[in-house]
Amino acid sequence: MSKTAETVWSNCLSFIEDNISTQAYKTWFEPIKAVKLNDNALSIQVPSKFFYEWLEEHYVKLLKVALTKELGAKAKLVYIIKMENTYGNKQPFTEKIPSSNRSQMKDQEVDVPLKNKSPELKNPFVIPGIRNVKIESQLNPNYSFDNFLEGESNRLARSAGYAVANKPGGTSFNPLLIFGGVGLGKTHLAHAIGVEIKEKYPEKTVLYISAEKFTQQYIESVKKNNRNDFIHFYQIMDVLIVDDIQLLSGKAGTQDVFFHIFNHLHQNGKQVILTSDKAPVDMIDIEQRLLSRFKWGLSAELNHPDYDTRVAIIKNKLYRDGVEMPEDIVEFLANNIKTNIRELEGAIISLIAHSSFNKREITIDLAKKIVDNYVKYTKREVSIDYIQKIVSDYFQMDVDTLQSKTRKRHIVQARQLAMFFAKKFTKASLASIGSQIGQRDHATVLHACKTVDNLSSTDKQFKKYVDDLNKKLTL
Ligand code: ADP
Ligand code: MG
Numbered sequence: 001m002s003k004t005a006e007t008v009w010s011n012c013l014s015f016i017e018d019n020i021s022t023q024a025y026k027t028w029f030e031p032i033k034a035v036k037l038n039d040n041a042l043s044i045q046v047p048s049k050f051f052y053e054w055l056e057e058h059y060v061k062l063l064k065v066a067l068t069k070e071l072g073a074k075a076k077l078v079y080i081i082k083m084e085n086t087y088g089n090k091q092p093f094t095e096k097i098p099s100s101n102r103s104q105m106k107d108q109e110v111d112v113p114l115k116n117k118s119p120e121l122k123n124p125f126v127i128p129g130i131r132n133v134k135i136e137s138q139l140n141p142n143y144s145f146d147n148f149l150e151g152e153s154n155r156l157a158r159s160a161g162y163a164v165a166n167k168p169g170g171t172s173f174n175p176l177l178i179f180g181g182v183g184l185g186k187t188h189l190a191h192a193i194g195v196e197i198k199e200k201y202p203e204k205t206v207l208y209i210s211a212e213k214f215t216q217q218y219i220e221s222v223k224k225n226n227r228n229d230f231i232h233f234y235q236i237m238d239v240l241i242v243d244d245i246q247l248l249s250g251k252a253g254t255q256d257v258f259f260h261i262f263n264h265l266h267q268n269g270k271q272v273i274l275t276s277d278k279a280p281v282d283m284i285d286i287e288q289r290l291l292s293r294f295k296w297g298l299s300a301e302l303n304h305p306d307y308d309t310r311v312a313i314i315k316n317k318l319y320r321d322g323v324e325m326p327e328d329i330v331e332f333l334a335n336n337i338k339t340n341i342r343e344l345e346g347a348i349i350s351l352i353a354h355s356s357f358n359k360r361e362i363t364i365d366l367a368k369k370i371v372d373n374y375v376k377y378t379k380r381e382v383s384i385d386y387i388q389k390i391v392s393d394y395f396q397m398d399v400d401t402l403q404s405k406t407r408k409r410h411i412v413q414a415r416q417l418a419m420f421f422a423k424k425f426t427k428a429s430l431a432s433i434g435s436q437i438g439q440r441d442h443a444t445v446l447h448a449c450k451t452v453d454n455l456s457s458t459d460k461q462f463k464k465y466v467d468d469l470n471k472k473l474t475l
Pocket of ligand 2: 186188243244318
């Protein structure tokens with residue numbers, strides 16, 4: 001049987017696909033083409049240097065295992081980087097891009113003859129009458145890459161954001177859509193990209209705007225009969241950042257105007273950065289033609305930060321505020337506020353304020369009180385018994401089996417999931433959760449929570465269990 005580059009690579013791909021998340025697979029492996037096979041060396045073509053660096057940094061081990069399985073111990077991988085300036089025949093990144101649009105998008109920036117078109121630029125940020133030629137970016141300099149801590153949960157979005165900041169309009173990440181739940185850093189990252197671009201390319205016109213404000217300005221422009229000026233203003237941006245685009249849902253007029261602005265910018269190789277609290281597939285009441293454009297570039301998710309990232313974020317915040325806090329309290333916070341970084345920061349600020357106003361030491365008790373105020377428990381508190389029942393049903397076992405002392409992997413996992421959800425959905429202490437789920441101690445419960453956290457970010461089947469159960473428990 002003779003091996004070809006294609007067959008070898010396709011075998012590697014099926015192995016890789018089983019070992020990483022779907023999103024990561026789509027993003028980093030689907031665009032790769034197998035080019036040739038010489039003895040033990042497989043050459044693959046990747047779309048850019050950034051791509052190659054990313055693969056080397058994050059997937060080199062996996063690639064090695066996959067390739068060794070196919071070609072033996074002497075297997076070698078050769079990267080061929082597609083020239084970045086040949087956008088015209090470039091493989092679309094995540095979605096099919098109409099070739100007419102693609103071919104117009106050159107790395108070399110197209111000179112837009114806009115400047116002469118309309119001598120007077122109406123800036124909707126400026127009160128009429130007051131001439132202001134310089135466009136303020138509306139960026140918050142406090143949101144930088146430096147203080148946007150990196151973790152497993154944000155690595156893709158952060159790196160893609162950084163790549164975009166280095167080469168606005170010049171990567172395949174256009175638009176870059178950052179999506180994720182409340183308080184996970186979308187606004188921070190969007191600003192950081194803008195701030196970085198301004199630092200590297202001070203001459204570029206960068207604008208940050210929330211979709212809400214954009215909508216208001218649009219409505220205003222219709223009232224004042226200067227819709228064209230409004231469009232024109234946005235079309236001269238080099239970099240346009242629109243935050244919370246899910247807010248455009250149901251607003252047909254604003255979507256329409258945004259569609260035109262988007263097309264103009266994209267066709268001229270300008271960078272568009274969007275954020276949303278939902279993935280494009282889950283957006284409702286957004287026109288199809290707009291949705292399909294959102295998918296042209298890269299959609300990168302901000303996930304819930306894992307334990308280590310939460311600890312790092314807390315410590316960084318304390319460090320910046322010049323406050324010291326005992327390690328056990330840092331751990332307590334990181335263990336109890338998991339799904340929202342804004343709540344995590346709020347709890348820290350409030351803790352510091354309480355202790356300094358009342359001249360009290362920061363203690364675990366105080367931390368507990370404050371966390372109670374910051375963590376939104378689900379309205380109907382589910383009981384630990386109910387959680388065990390739902391988890392056992394889901395895995396088709398009975399509660400006794402779930403609680404038994406067995407080390408069988410699938411039973412251990414079910415038990416760990418029950419502990420994890422008990423921690424998440426009830427106010428019970430680790431010790432009390434342990435005693436109710438098969439007489440375990442608090443360390444076992446803590447370990448279970450961390451294991452579930454870790455597995456859900458590395459094992460997609462396991463993540464599905466977590467998501468399914470989460471849905472069942474929050475119905
Ligand atoms: P979103 O827009 O997703 O609701 P924000 O960007 O407003 O969330 O982030 C909420 C808070 O959490 C902000 O104060 C932000 O600085 C902080 N934050 C989010 N992600 C990180 C991170 N990776 N490192 C440090 N701080 C972060
Ligand atoms: Mg936000």
